[in-house]
Amino acid sequence: MRFPRIPALLVGLLTVLMVAGCSTNGIQSIPLPGGVDVGDNPRTYRIQFANILDLVPQSAVKQNGIAIGRVTKVEVPDNEWYALVTVKVKNEVNLSDEARASIQQTSLLGEKFVSLDEPKDTEGAPRQNPDQAIPLDRTRTATDIEQVLGALAMLLNGGGINQLQPIVSELNKAFEGRTNEFRGLIENADSLIASLNRQRDDLISAIDGLAKLSTRANNQTEQIERILQQMPAGVAVLEEQRPQFVDLLTKLDKLGEVGTDVLGRAHEEIVTDLKALRPVLTELAKAAPDLITAAPLMLTHPFPDWLLPGVQGDSTNLFMTLDLRTLNQLEALGVGQGNPVYSPPKRHNVPVNPKNPYYNGNGPRYGWPTITLVPPGPDSRPGPNTPPSGGTYPASFAPTPKQGQGILDGTLATIGVPA
Known part of the structure; x- marks a missing residue:
């Protein structure tokens, strides 16, 4: 019978599989079927992430929604608190030193992948050095559905959602019968915000001016302290002269009364004089060209300014x-x-x-x-x-x-x- 040969074949097959497994880096080193082909000369980049969720090797690397490579290695460097992800992409993908990387997922419950994005106007920017990892300040991790559900559960179970009921009740009582007033308040607030938005540049300029003023005041701290120290003496002098100031203000008040009375009585005469000045000023305006012509002679009389070019030496006869x-x-x-x-x-x-x-x-x-x-x-x-x-x-x-x-x-x- 040939049945005893079957266990021997199984043992041999298991042995081959074990040897093959020991000769590789594990099943994660095997490319996924249907994955992107990076070619014979791919580019390798290393990326730092604060959180990679459940990203695993052989995950896709995409740019603008198109697969351009795959994740080859995920590790945590010694004495560090971030994950270092190594990716291989096609050779024609040449990232700039301003490129951004993020962990995204294909769908709500789909697999994770690495997304590479280039900011605008980076065509002439220097290229990313493959020997240097993309730092944490240029990477981020998208919000996971598990995090959203966990936060929602915390809010519903142990949060303050149950305290919203009295707040809503009080708001209903406040709005009852005052709908038009609150609507007008909201419209006015909207107009105010729109006006502030239109004057945003002016507000920024004012804030910048205040910043410069604060800087200048900070640089003159010693002078300000000296002024503050001398201010009590000045206030004391003003206190001593307070009766004179009071008397001055009283006399100014009387002067104002007298001036008002004089102006009231001479109102018609003042108006008449001003009207009489109108033709004089009109004629002066008409004579403006002649005044301009006569101005040089008025300033240099009796020598007109055209005489100076004809003067030889430092003197002339008159x-x-x-x-x-x-x-x-x-x-x-x-x-x-x-x-x-x-x-x-x-x-x-x-x-x-x-x-x-x-x-x-x-x-x-x-x-x-x-x-x-x-x-x-x-x-x-x-x-x-x-x-x-x-x-x-x-x-x-x-x-x-x-x-x-x-x-x-x-x-x-x-x-x-x-x-």
Whole structure:
């Protein structure tokens, strides 16, 4: 019979299996059927995890939901409190030094796998060194359904869920009959939060400003302490002068009453004066270009600023004739002379500068100075109204006093003031 040969075959088969098992690293070293093919030259990365749940070797490694490798080893380094997971991925997967790793699961109760993610704009970032593990600050573990159920059980059994009943009852009592008011309160709160959100940049700037102020105050601690130490002495001085301050405030109050009374009585006059100033200010605004033109001469009188480029050296000569007689000065200002009359030039084809304020109906009269407010032309010369060197104005401008009348009476009569 051949039946005794069966136990011998079984023993031989078991022996072969035992030898095969001893020659490998266990069943976990055998790739799963249908797993991803990483090729002949895969990349190896090591990842640190604070918690790997029930992740085991030969688990999948995915990127953007596509399998790119598998877990080859799970270990805990000596004297460490984290798990070190070794993975192999396809050679074309080249992680940057900003890559993130996480433990995910395929479904609610599915198997765990390692997910590798790249942040945005990491194309030009340095690559991850395979000799250095991805640190804990770049890894995380997704919440497991077991943890959720455990927390829910703790809340329902030993938590404060039973204390919600009186809270809900009190809220119902508070809201009863006040639904519209609470709705308005919620809408106002929503508007407030939206306004704060729109002003978020301003709030951040204000907080940054407070931070800078705090830093500056912290750097000036000694000065602040010295001021605080000297403040009691200053407060004591103010305390001694309190009667004077009280008297000052009392007088200020009286001054305010008097000022209010004066302003009340002179209200119409003040309004009238302000209205009267309107045409003056309007004309000044119209004369703004002329004022700008005359400003250089006003600041450098009697030398116009255009004279400076022609000065050789550090000095220049000035020839000036001053007539300090009162009557002539009054006439030079136009007192008693009527409106200015334009005096045409005695010779023809004289170049005329329209920017000259003496031009076109406002020309100089006999006896007026002829200093122009704009730079003269290259061929210009003093006008005929300027008295020659050593000369005087005609005597007709100086009226002869009548018999029994002083020089002042004649001057007053000239300007229209009766004696």
